[in-house]
Amino acid sequence: MTDPAALIPAWQGRIESVLDKYLPLATCEPALLHGAMRYASLGGGKRIRPVLVYAAGRVLETPARPLDAIAASIEFIHAYSLIHDDLPAMDDDELRRGRPTCHKAYDEATAILAGDALQALAFEVLAGELPPNNPHGMAVIHKIASACGSVGMAGGQALDLSAVGQPISEATLIKMHRLKTGALIKAAVLTPAILRGADPETINHLGSYGDCIGLAFQVHDDILDETGNSDVIGKNTQADRALNKPTFPSVLGMEESIRKASELRDEALFHLQAMQGDTSCLAWVAEYVISRDR
Numbered sequence: 337m338t339d340p341a342a343l344i345p346a347w348q349g350r351i352e353s354v355l356d357k358y359l360p361l362a363t364c365e366p367a368l369l370h371g372a373m374r375y376a377s378l379g380g381g382k383r384i385r386p387v388l389v390y391a392a393g394r395v396l397e398t399p400a401r402p403l404d405a406i407a408a409s410i411e412f413i414h415a416y417s418l419i420h421d422d423l424p425a426m427d428d429d430e431l432r433r434g435r436p437t438c439h440k441a442y443d444e445a446t447a448i449l450a451g452d453a454l455q456a457l458a459f460e461v462l463a464g465e466l467p468p469n470n471p472h473g474m475a476v477i478h479k480i481a482s483a484c485g486s487v488g489m490a491g492g493q494a495l496d497l498s499a500v501g502q503p504i505s506e507a508t509l510i511k512m513h514r515l516k517t518g519a520l521i522k523a524a525v526l527t528p529a530i531l532r533g534a535d536p537e538t539i540n541h542l543g544s545y546g547d548c549i550g551l552a553f554q555v556h557d558d559i560l561d562e563t564g565n566s567d568v569i570g571k572n573t574q575a576d577r578a579l580n581k582p583t584f585p586s587v588l589g590m591e592e593s594i595r596k597a598s599e600l601r602d603e604a605l606f607h608l609q610a611m612q613g614d615t616s617c618l619a620w621v622a623e624y625v626i627s628r629d630r
Contacts (some may be wrong), residue, residue: 492516518550
């Protein structure tokens with residue numbers, strides 16, 4: 337069993353090279369748009385979603401190379417979502433990954449177009465790079481598309497915007513973040529299994545693991561927004577409070593939020609224990625998402 341502390345940084349470096357390969361050169365016209373796409377995608381971030389793709393593939397003994405397209409497409413979608421999430425019409429943030437947000441580094445119109453183009457690039461990569469003889473390729477594309485649409489990430493963002501300044505229950509908050517944050521994380525875990533044609537039991541356990549760590553990631557994000565250091569996190573803290581947006585600490589309290597993150601981690605690990613294969617890297621991620629400082 338490989339040491340995750342060695343393997344995960346290798347995957348993080350790998351995805352950086354893969355993203356760079358698929359992105360248009362900033363010297364190619366329209367250069368401003370291509371520069372913004374590269375700015376938003378490269379040189380920062382935890383790369384949790386691509387790591388999950390490779391880690392789930394490891395459970396199924398799938399090497400990294402066939403998973404590069406899935407990992408890159410999911411990270412391009414994540415990058416586009418951050419561009420749009422930071423816009424004045426959304427969260428109006430000026431700092432992301434320790435540097436100006438895309439619409440501040442470029443301009444608002446270019447940022448919108450960069451996000452649009454990154455989403456299109458994600459599916460261009462999938463359509464062009466998934467093995468044409470694999471009967472499960474269309475199911476992979478469908479899973480990723482649904483995870484970022486109105487019944488996934490975009491739908492969760494819509495619920496988030498409508499909840500500003502409104503009283504909200506824990507159940508509604510969980511539903512919102514299972515869509516906004518959790519859907520794409522779950523897709524990252526499931527798509528290697530779908531591509532491999534894994535058995536239903538494996539897919540069910542991986543899906544439940546993805547549900548748990550997706551929500552745990554958001555709970556811990558909300559905790560960091562209240563307690564973290566913006567210089568470490570790379571974005572402005574207490575931003576949700578300033579916008580009067582509901583968070584897990586504001587709904588549950590800080591102590592209960594910390595407890596909930598730990599419970600979700602434990603549940604994720606339970607599902608891994610029920611599986612065959614090398615789950616050590618997925619277990620590492622489950623621990624990491626609730627202990628990280630950024």
